[in-house]
Amino acid sequence: MLRLMAKSLRRMWAAHTISWRLKREPMVLLGLLLGLPLSLLLTSNALADIGVVDFYGREVHMAKPAERIVALAPHIVENTFTAGAGDKLVGVIHHSNYPAQAKNIEEVGDYKAWSMEAIVALQPDLILMWGSAAPMGSLDTLERLNIPVYVSEPRRLQDIAKNIRDIGVLAGRESMSETAATSLEQQLMLLTKKFQSQKKLRVFYQVWHTPLQTISGDHMISDIMRLCGAQNVFADALSLAPKIGLEAVIQRNPDAIITSGQGGEKPEWLDQWQQYPSLKAVQNKALLFIHPDHIKRPTARILLGAQVMCEQLDRLRAQTGETASFVASSNYRGAYGCFR
Numbered sequence: 001m002l003r004l005m006a007k008s009l010r011r012m013w014a015a016h017t018i019s020w021r022l023k024r025e026p027m028v029l030l031g032l033l034l035g036l037p038l039s040l041l042l043t044s045n046a047l048a049d050i051g052v053v054d055f056y057g058r059e060v061h062m063a064k065p066a067e068r069i070v071a072l073a074p075h076i077v078e079n080t081f082t083a084g085a086g087d088k089l090v091g092v093i094h095h096s097n098y099p100a101q102a103k104n105i106e107e108v109g110d111y112k113a114w115s116m117e118a119i120v121a122l123q124p125d126l127i128l129m130w131g132s133a134a135p136m137g138s139l140d141t142l143e144r145l146n147i148p149v150y151v152s153e154p155r156r157l158q159d160i161a162k163n164i165r166d167i168g169v170l171a172g173r174e175s176m177s178e179t180a181a182t183s184l185e186q187q188l189m190l191l192t193k194k195f196q197s198q199k200k201l202r203v204f205y206q207v208w209h210t211p212l213q214t215i216s217g218d219h220m221i222s223d224i225m226r227l228c229g230a231q232n233v234f235a236d237a238l239s240l241a242p243k244i245g246l247e248a249v250i251q252r253n254p255d256a257i258i259t260s261g262q263g264g265e266k267p268e269w270l271d272q273w274q275q276y277p278s279l280k281a282v283q284n285k286a287l288l289f290i291h292p293d294h295i296k297r298p299t300a301r302i303l304l305g306a307q308v309m310c311e312q313l314d315r316l317r318a319q320t321g322e323t324a325s326f327v328a329s330s331n332y333r334g335a336y337g338c339f340r
């Protein structure tokens, strides 16, 4: 019995399910240490709760696993499916197009605004929102509904695994989410080992063209650059997705410019950089494209975006006389067969 209790505790602790609860409920901890029978503990109110700490450090807890989930960002929808809880989604935001089943779920609005009435009408027992992208004041408004709200704001690659695990815990799908999160961590580790110690290249990631917009060192896209042994020339920017001037790009003179645009094809505005032949990126012929779904969304598919970025930069190293760690041969779409 004691061994069973210990095992169950270890699993819950690893999933951050009860760590905060125990901090607030010393009696629970005492009870566990005294070795009360597991059945007694499970019937106590304290352990009937499940909970996690979200990306804003907020405690999110529920009396039972979520059954009706609304997710307010495409990446959260994707991570919910990866966690094995896609069948519990009742509402999503416009542009939630992966996996294919997500397209059949009711939309509650778009990136500018979502409809509070539509959310309430779906009677969710859990709302998952994207912190930095949400309209001002929306967290307060959602909290007033008295429905648990979990904020997702992954900034480092390993945060994606946390996001998947947290959703698994809140939806009662720990086992599947744990498997998916661990596999993601292992694959990221492999990529890191392969590429991180390469000679640093300086990279500009172009989010938008008019106005010119990029991402700061705090954004996950910068973490992908670090994984590939590169560095964001705008890492020092103060806001997450700053607008910048053309002169700043010319002055920082990146070795490569990477963009994604919105569709599956390289946007035509990437070639506008050819007008500036003094740029190293132009001389290096390093105006590079990565599919937006594989780099703009903090999901398991970011493995694809990371692999493509690392391979492209490694090819550039080889071309400019630096040692390439990897002969890029893999087929972009085929590299991780589980993705589109």
Ligand code: B12
Binding pocket: 072, 073, 074, 075, 076, 093, 094, 095, 110, 111, 112, 130, 132, 133, 134, 207, 208, 210, 213, 219, 240, 241, 262, 292, 293, 296, 297, 298
């Ligand atoms: C910056 C930006 C981003 C950044 C957001 C930075 C961050 N917080 O991490 C990044 C590059 C990560 C991004 C990602 C995506 N974006 Co975007 N993004 C923009 C962009 C260029 C500027 C927004 C901005 O800074 N506005 C100024 C600030 C002051 O206003 P804001 O309202 O506070 O801006 C916030 C929202 O726009 C939000 N946001 C940005 N994109 C998206 C997408 C969705 C679906 C949601 C809910 C919110 C959201 O983040 C901004 C703050 O960081 C706009 C195009 C444009 N020029 O407006 C597209 C735009 C908003 N994005 C769009 C899309 C489609 C996406 C993606 C779904 C692309 C993809 N294929 O994966 C992803 C979603 C990622 C996710 N997590 O699920 C579309 C939305 C279309 C629609 N009608 O729904 C736009 C309009 C581009 C376009 N014309 O197609 N985006």
